[in-house]
Amino acid sequence: MSRPRPHSGRSYLRLALVPVLCGLLVLSACKGGGPAAEAQAKNGEEKKESEAVPVEVAQATRRAVAASYSGTTTLEALGESQVVAKTSGVALAVLVEEGQVVRAGQALVRLDPDRPRLQVAQAAAQMHKLENNYRRAQQLVEQRMISANDVDQIKYDLENARAVYRAASLELSYTTITAPISGVVASRSIKSGNFVQINSPIIRIVDASRLEATLNVPEREIAKLKPGQAVGLAVDALPGKQFTGTVDRVAPVVDNGTGTFRVVASFPGNGELQPGMFSRLDINYDQRADALVVPRTALLEDGGEPAVYVVRDGKAQRTVLKLGYNDAGWVEVREGLKPGDQVVIAGKAALREGSAVQVIGQDKKPATVAKAPAAEASKQ
Numbered sequence: 584m585s586r587p588r589p590h591s592g593r594s595y596l597r598l599a600l601v602p603v604l605c606g607l608l609v610l611s612a613c614k615g616g617g618p619a620a621e622a623q624a625k626n627g628e629e630k631k632e633s634e635a636v637p638v639e640v641a642q643a644t645r646r647a648v649a650a651s652y653s654g655t656t657t658l659e660a661l662g663e664s665q666v667v668a669k670t671s672g673v674a675l676a677v678l679v680e681e682g683q684v685v686r687a688g689q690a691l692v693r694l695d696p697d698r699p700r701l702q703v704a705q706a707a708a709q710m711h712k713l714e715n716n717y718r719r720a721q722q723l724v725e726q727r728m729i730s731a732n733d734v735d736q737i738k739y740d741l742e743n744a745r746a747v748y749r750a751a752s753l754e755l756s757y758t759t760i761t762a763p764i765s766g767v768v769a770s771r772s773i774k775s776g777n778f779v780q781i782n783s784p785i786i787r788i789v790d791a792s793r794l795e796a797t798l799n800v801p802e803r804e805i806a807k808l809k810p811g812q813a814v815g816l817a818v819d820a821l822p823g824k825q826f827t828g829t830v831d832r833v834a835p836v837v838d839n840g841t842g843t844f845r846v847v848a849s850f851p852g853n854g855e856l857q858p859g860m861f862s863r864l865d866i867n868y869d870q871r872a873d874a875l876v877v878p879r880t881a882l883l884e885d886g887g888e889p890a891v892y893v894v895r896d897g898k899a900q901r902t903v904l905k906l907g908y909n910d911a912g913w914v915e916v917r918e919g920l921k922p923g924d925q926v927v928i929a930g931k932a933a934l935r936e937g938s939a940v941q942v943i944g945q946d947k948k949p950a951t952v953a954k955a956p957a958a959e960a961s962k963q
Contacts (some may be wrong), residue, residue, distance in 0.1 A: 584920060587887060588728075596862070601674075606889070607741070608939055613703070618721045621916045623886050631717045634866040634939060635897070635939040635940055635941040636899075636930055636933045636934055636938055636939065636940050637930060637940075637941050637942075637943050638804075638892075638894070638899075638927045638929060638930035638934070638940045638941070638942060638943065639731045639883065639927070639928050639929035639930060639942070639943050639944075640925040640926060640927055640928060640942050641877065641925070641926055641928050642893055642922075642923055642924065642925055642926075643875055643877050643916060643920045643921065643922055643924045643926060644875070644876060644922065645872070645874065645875055645922060645924065646873075646876055646913065647870065647871065647872050647874070647877070648870070648871050648873065648874045648876060648907075648908050648910040648913060648915050649865045649867045649869070649870045649871075649908070649910050650867070650868055650869035650870070650871075650908040650910070651683065651815075651865045651866055651868065651910070652800060652804055652807070652808065652865070652866045652868065653863065653864065653865050653866075654799075654800065654863075654864050654943040655861070655862065655863050655864070656796045656797040656798055656864065657796070657859055657860065657861055657862065657941065658795070658796055658818075658850075658856060658859065658860045658862055659793045659794065659795050659796070659858055659859075660789040660790055660791050660793075660794060660795075660858040661790060661793040661794060661795055661849070662764050662766060662789070662790030662792075662793075662832060663766075663787070663788070663789045663790065663858075664762075664763045664764045664766075664787070664789075665759060665784045665787050666691060666762070666763065666784065666785055666786040666788060667742070667782050667783060667784050667785065668692075668694070668757075668760060668779045668780065668783055668785055669757040669760075669781065669782070669783065669919075670694065670699070670738065670754055670757040670758060670781055671694075671778070671779060671780050671781045671866045672694035672696075672698070672775070672778070672779060673694065673695045673776065673778050674692055674693070674694055674773055674774070674775055674776065674777050674778075674779055675693050675694065675695055675775065676692065676693045676706060676775055677691070677692050677771070677773060677774060677775050678690055678691055678692065678898055679691050679768050679771065679786070680768065680771070681768050681769070681770060681771050682767060682768060683767070684691040684766070684767055684768075685762045685765065685766065685767070685768060685769045685788060686765045687762055687763065687764050687765045688761050688762065689761060689762045690759050690760070691760050691761060691762055691786055691930070692758055692759075692760040692773065692779075692785065692786070693758065693760075693829050694758040694759075694760070694779060695758065696755060696758040696868045697739075699754045699755035699757075699758055700755060702751040702754065702755075703748070703751040703752050703754075703755050705751075706744065706747045706750075706751040706752075707746035707748055708742045709746045709747070709748075710741070710744040710745055710747075710750075712744075713737065713740050713741040713744045714741060716737050716740075716741075717734075717737050717738055717741050720733060720734045720737045721734065721930055723918075732850070760785070760786075762788055763788070764788055764790055765789035765790060766788045766789050766791065766792075767788065767789055767790075767791060768786060768787070768788055769787045769788065769789045769858075770786070770787045771785070771786050771787075772784065772785050772786070773785045773786075783931070787858075789858050791852040791856075791857060792851075792852045792901070793849055793850070793851060793852055793857055794849065794850045794851075794852055794858065795831070795847055795848065795849050796814075796816070796828075796847070796849075796850070796862055796864055797845060797846070797847050797848075798845070798846045798847075798848070798864060798866075799838075799841065799843040799845060800843055800844055800845075800846050801842060801843055802837045802842050802843065805833075805837065805844055807868045807869075808830060808833055808846055808866060808868060809822055809830065809833065809834055809868070810829075810830050810831065810833055811829055811830060812829065812830045812866055812867065812868055813827060813828075813829060813866075813867050814827065814829060814830060814848040814850075814864055814866050814867075815827060815864065815865040815867070816828060816848075816850060816856075816862055816863070816864055816865075817862065817863045818856065818860045818861065818862045818863075818938060819860075819861050819862075820857075820860050820861075821855060821867070822847045824855070825857075826850055826853075826856060827850075828848050828849055828850035828851070829848065829867060830846060830847070830848050831847045831848060831849040832916065833845075833846050833847075835848070846866070848864060848866070869908070870903050871908065871915065874907065874908070874915045875890065875915065875917075875920060875921075875922060876910075876914060876915050876916065876918055877913070877914060877920065877926050878912060878913060878914075878926075878928050879909065879912050879913065879914050880910055880912075880929075881927065881928045881931075882914065883901070884929060888903050888904075889903065889904045889905070889906050890902060890903045890904060890925065891919075892926065892927040892934050893903060893920070893924050893925065893926055893927075894925040894926075894927065894940055894942060896901075896940065897939055897940060897941075898937055898939060898940065899927065899934045899935070899936070899937065899938045899939075899940050900936065901936050902920065903919060904916050904917075904918065904919035904920065905917045905918035925932060925942070927940070
């Protein structure tokens with residue numbers, strides 16, 4: 584029969600430490616698992632922050648906006664004349680060049696006058712002969728040597744000869760072609776020595792002292808546009824320059840085929856604007872001095888009601904708006920926003936209602952501070 588081995592003091596000590604170590608492990612687990620758990624929690628928080636969509640914002644502000652109708656057209660000269668030859672002949676001299684300023688009545692071209700001069704001389708001789716015959720016939724009728732009918736026939740022939748003489752003189756005057764209006768020679772199609780046909784266009788003159796621009800405007804705008812309204816003008820040939828004019832006349836009827844009506848604006852000629860220039864017109868028909876506006880780029884293009892994303896407490900909120908006028912990249916907001924509201928202008932495509940956002944250029948701390956009260960409430 585074997586004797587039991589006596590237990591040493593060390594064995595009893597080990598058995599006593601086992602419950603203590605287990606308790607420490609449980610307590611450590613309850614506190615979060617030490618440095619490894621803290622690192623994991625930190626990574627989770629950073630991941631949550633990284634899920635915020637970066638966006639650019641702009642504030643709703645107040646500024647003056649103008650309601651306008653915009654369109655494109657070409658400038659036309661108020662006065663323009665196509666000079667044509669009223670008789671035929673050889674051009675002995677062309678007296679003007681393209682770009683030259685001319686006055687009304689100034690000689691432009693001289694044609695060969697020899698043939699018309701001969702016609703004038705023949706008509707004058709026949710007229711003088713009949714005038715003498717008529718004087719003699721009046722004396723003879725008093726002496727009852729010819730009848731009154733003979734005198735009437737001579738008088739008729741005389742009047743006809745005078746008409747022929749006037750026509751020949753007019754034909755002779757046509758050999759000097761003159762300017763019908765004052766302006767600038769825009770084009771010239773003949774040279775000295777060319778044979779000019781009757782009624783053929785030879786020179787074009789434009790009066791650029793006043794220019795016109797004609798727009799075909801949709802009928803929905805007919806009640807808004809009136810004569811006298813201010814018009815802004817920009818032309819591609821003169822970048823950065825703005826010109827002003829007025830609405831000169833508005834057609835009172837709408838074209839059935841196109842559903843448009845004609846609006847004509849006039850502009851003073853200043854030497855820079857020229858006929859034929861491609862231009863962009865803005866007709867201002869109303870203005871608001873203190874309108875609440877946001878950039879046009881803030882509007883959502885989802886096919887629904889006009890809306891924007893507003894940043895509130897680090898979240899994107901889709902807000903429906905009632906809009907007013909559009910003016911140079913700004914849109915008037917009549918309902919839905921207040922001054923100072925931040926609207927998203929870049930990064931909209933990645934947003935949904937309630938998406939977390941990070942405004943580019945702003946510190947992330949405000950978003951973190953906003954979460955602190957919720958965390959403290961959970962601890963309590």
